[in-house]
Amino acid sequence: MATRIASALFALTLVFSTACAGLPFAAGSGEAKTPSLAPRDTWLFSQLTFRPSAGQMLLLTRVQSAFTSQPGWDAAWATLNTTASSSGVDIQKDVLPLLDGELAIAAYSDPRDSRFVGFVHSSDAPKLLRILAAADTAARVEPGYKGAPTSTAASGATVLAAYKGWLLFGDSRQAIQQTIDRIDGNGGDSLATVERYTSVVKRLPADRLGFGYEDISANTLDFAREILGGGPLANVVGATGRLAWSFAASTTGIDARLEVLNDRPDPSLKRTTAGIQGAFAQLPSSTILAVAGSDLGGLLGRALEAAIRSAEESDLNTGDSTEQGLALIQSLRDLVAGDWAIGAGREVIQGFTGSGTPTSGVHAIARVNDPLAIADALNGVLPENVLRLGEGSESAWTSDSFEGSAMTAGLDGPILFAGLGGPESVFAARSSLGFSGNDRYNRLKPIFDRAEAGVFADIQAIRETVVDSLSASDRASYERDVRPFIAPIKAVGSAARFEDAMSATGDLLILISP
Secondary structure (H helix, E strand, C coil), X not given: XXXXXXXXXXXXXXXXXXXXXXXXXXXXXXXXXXXXXXXCCXXXXXXXECCCCHHHHHHHHHHHHHHHCCCCHHHHHHHHHHHHCCCCCCHHXXXXXXXXXXXXXXXXXCHHHXXXXXXXXXXXXXXXXXXXXHCCCCCCEEECHHHCEEEECCCCCCEEEEECCEEEEECCHHHHHHHHHHHCCCCCCEHHHCHHHHHHHCCCCCCCCEEEEEECCHHHHHHHHHHHCCCHHHHHHCCCEEEEEEEEECCCEEEEEEEEEECCCCCCCCCCCCCCHHHHCXXXXXXXXXXXXXXXXXXXXXXXXXXXXXXXXXXXCCCHHHHHHHHHHHHHHHHEEEEEEEEECHHHHHHHHCCCCCCCCEEEEEEECCHHHHHXXXXXXXXXXXXXXXXXXXXXXXXXXXXXXXEEEEEECCXXXXXXXXXXXXXXXXXXXXXCCCHHHHHHHHHHCCCCEXXXXXXXXXXXXXXXXXXXXXXHHHHHHCHHHHCCEEEEEEEEEECCCCEEEEEEEEEECC
16 A cells, blocks of 8 residues: 555656646755765656746646636646545645645666665655555554665555655665765765766756656667567667656646667768748648648658668568669658648548538648659559649649548748649638637747657647537536646647757747636
């Protein structure tokens, strides 16, 4: 039982669907101490602070207010707390008030046989230990290493101890003892002294609510080779390097940052100065979910090259077929100029919910170098009964053989576009382009500047579409138990950009407003 409670405690504090509303945050320094308590060979680390800086507290108060000021919030939060307290411990009443600083967990040793240790700073760590131990009828609290009150779960899988303001939990007494030694300053090197960790974490914003780190070096590469049997795919999955992420409150809502440092440079990565806003601008304004990139040629080229190498190593592709594949890669790189995007409208969401059929609402665009070559290619690939419409810069080809619905492709100057539906509906969708009238997109728009790839999700529009498909009883349940936790979340935008051949940065913005 103590194991489940400790796990639930950590999970509860990290679930940001409630945007931290109802959690006992207080202003502090925001400086992280737990990395100095984590083992040196930690490969996965995650931390949340209940005492962020005064600036973060001010912004977080606004985020919390967007949730707590809603009608029905108190009842929904009470229901969530009741569910979380099914173990017999009242999380909100008994546990949360005792949390006054950092909460963190570290996975260390070999990932294939990983061990863990966690740290929770508390205003009364022995009391918190007794509360958690009381939920496990077989657990007893007794003096442990250096006199620290210690409890072992009935299953033996988790050991808890209270020491100098910290509730510690780990998978063994040895892990707890080593952590206690580090608290006393004589436990040897810690994660905080590892250059691989510090070099990537220092790239994160310093003012934050929490952060994490993962070392994806030889640990994951060896593991990927075992699972995938070697080959290029294993090398991609187990790419050497390390990454770090953080999240913070902002005037937008919640901002998250991802920093990646590669140990092996990739000279094929291309930086862009234009960003992907132009690609988003070529999608219909009715789009509510979209993904875009700046280098379609490079993306297709890397994917096909990896596929060809994998086939060669498996003796599935040799000789002329390999040359044909390489020629195809070259032709694709010559034809596509750069940015691309794929978007979905409400019709797709309605199809997934069963309230409609997604025979339209999907659109894609790509910028091309040679529209005439694209037109010749379409003429050579599509069947003769395909209808061709338009002249000059607008030409379209349509077919009714795509999953039982029509699919139309066309050219608009240097833009190759395609969409589900007949020519009339696809051209009608292109009559109104871009997200310029979508205020939710405009508030997230800055992260797409100079980005190589990005995603935009209009959460409000998606939520409204899903709710419209609910039955009366399901809608009542949604309004009571779910809406208060998601209604203030209006949109999500994420973007990635390459800083150089060895590093990349990702941004995630969650737009939260009343």
